[in-house]
Amino acid sequence: MTVAVTRRLCHQQFTAILRSVVGKRISPMSRARPEKPRRGRPLVHNDKWSKVSVVLFNRQIIRLDAAVLAVRKKSDATLTRAAMIRALIDGVLDSGFDLTDLTSERDLRMRLAQRLR
Secondary structure (H helix, E strand, O other), rough: OOOOOOOOHHHHHHHHHHHHHOOOOOOOHOOOOOOOOOOOOOOOOOOOOOOOOOOOOHHHHHHHHHHHHHHHHHHHHOOOOOHEEEEEEEEHHHHHOOOOOOOOOOOOHHHHHHOOO
């Protein structure tokens, strides 16, 4: 009397048997998949960027948010707080304003306010 023994194959054994029969490696990545749409906000930056945490005072956030809201109401633009901060920084850096002889944050604030008036 012959007894048939059935044996369960593990994933590696099953893949090895298939590979020997088919003659090539079967990989889930080898199949072309349609590109999934990117989740989250659309990319708006063309420059390389880093995420940075900066402490702002509540009074600064309140005034910044009020300015962003005023721009949105007036022009229907989709301006964000972060976009406004980046624009302010780039505006100062691109203006040719001499930053080399500053003595403090207060000194910078006073000189900028005086120049912009």
